[in-house]
Amino acid sequence: MSFQKWGKVAATVMVVFGLISLIAGTLFETTSLAASLGAPADGSILHSQGFMMLFAGMVIGNLAEINQSLSNRMRG
Amino acid sequence: MSEPFLIGDNMTGGYGRGPDILHNCTISVNKGEIAVIVGPNGAGKSTAMKATFGMLNVRSGAVRLDGEDITKLSPQERVMKGMGFVPQVRNIFPSMTVEENLEMGAYIRTDDFRETMEQVYDLFPILRDKRFQAAGELSGGQRQQVAVGRALMTKPKVLLLDEPTAGVSPVVMDELFDRIIEVSRTGIPILMVEQNAKQALEIADRAYVLVQGANAHTGTGKDLLADPEVRRSFLGG
Structure with missing residues (x-):
């Protein structure tokens, strides 16, 4: 499969998971047990993960798009 | 004062x-x-x-x-x-063993925590006997000891x-x-x-x-x- 195709699939999956992580991070309820361990128990990990996946997904998606337009231009 | x-x-x-x-x-x-x-x-x-x-x-x-x-x-x-905190309910990981619960308590520790674990076992001897048993299988009093022991692991x-x-x-x-x-x-x-x-x-x-x-x-x-x-x-x- 070409980069244009798998890049777009990967980008879509990453953007979807990124958005899910962002929503889950916002809805996350601090649990007493996690907090008592000194663990980051406030959804901040999910937020960071969400932003990273969203950003990576957009980068890969754009690269796939650029790759496709370059190929089209070279074909003629 | x-x-x-x-x-x-x-x-x-x-x-x-x-x-x-x-x-x-x-x-x-x-x-x-x-x-x-x-x-x-x-x-x-x-x-x-x-x-x-x-x-x-x-x-x-x-x-x-x-x-x-x-x-x-x-x-x-x-x-x-x-600050060490022991919540009233859901204060242990029931599917983990007693020892694993204590190890979870040492989440923030970067030093060697074996000495602290021994101190917890000295304080709660029953936990030493049941160290490889799932915490969820223990009695109410023993679970509370696990919870307090887990909190003590943070020193x-x-x-x-x-x-x-x-x-x-x-x-x-x-x-x-x-x-x-x-x-x-x-x-x-x-x-x-x-x-x-x-x-x-x-x-x-x-x-x-x-x-x-x-x-x-x-x-x-x-x-x-x-x-x-x-x-x-x-x-x-």
């Missing part, structure tokens, strides 16, 4: 954007002490403890640990500062216990109180919420009776046990 080691000073606040549950409530514990918070159901005992641990918004007032204002810190940051400077004897038999309750006294003798100040007011006041160096989120009576455990109004209102005469 110097300030107590841990103090929740004039705390007013509640959960989320809900109404205030605590009204100018003050609780504190000093080094070498056991402080207990007692009161009727719905008095805000656990809420006061959670406010001290940073699990709900304190709209006014302050929490200070060893003179440092920690009001704005998150619960996990307070653990880093030396806390102060320990907060939310109803450590909830749901255990009177015999187990007495044993747990003995263990709590032993923990206190290791030099860790203990702030404890208790339903079993009489037994808790008997071991308390400092005690607070809360009513509707406010301080109703404050004194030593012996003072409050001898107070006729406290006896009549909260101890059944």
Whole structure:
């Protein structure tokens, strides 16, 4: 499969998971047990993960798009 | 007079954007002490403890640990500062073994925690015998020992216990109180919420009776046990 195709699939999956992580991070309820361990128990990990996946997904998606337009231009 | 080691000073606040549950409530514990918070159901005992641990918004007032204002810190940051907290329910990982639970307690430790684990096993010998057993298979009293042991793994400077004897038999309750006294003798100040007011006041160096989120009576455990109004209102005469 070409980069244009798998890049777009990967980008879509990453953007979807990124958005899910962002929503889950916002809805996350601090649990007493996690907090008592000194663990980051406030959804901040999910937020960071969400932003990273969203950003990576957009980068890969754009690269796939650029790759496709370059190929089209070279074909003629 | 110097300030107590841990103090929740004039705390007013509640959960989320809900109404205030605590009204100018003050609780504190000093080094070498056991402080207990007692009161009727719905008095805000656990809420006061959670406010001290940073699990709900304190709209006014302050929490200070060893003179440092920690009001704005998150619960996990307070653990880093030396606060150990044992929640009332869901305070262990039931599918993990006793030893794994203790290891989870050492989540923030970057040094070798085996010595601390041995100290926990010395304090709670039954846990050494059951170290490879799933914590969920233990009795109520043993689970509470796991929960307290897990909190001790962080090497806390102060320990907060939310109803450590909830749901255990009177015999187990007495044993747990003995263990709590032993923990206190290791030099860790203990702030404890208790339903079993009489037994808790008997071991308390400092005690607070809360009513509707406010301080109703404050004194030593012996003072409050001898107070006729406290006896009549909260101890059944």
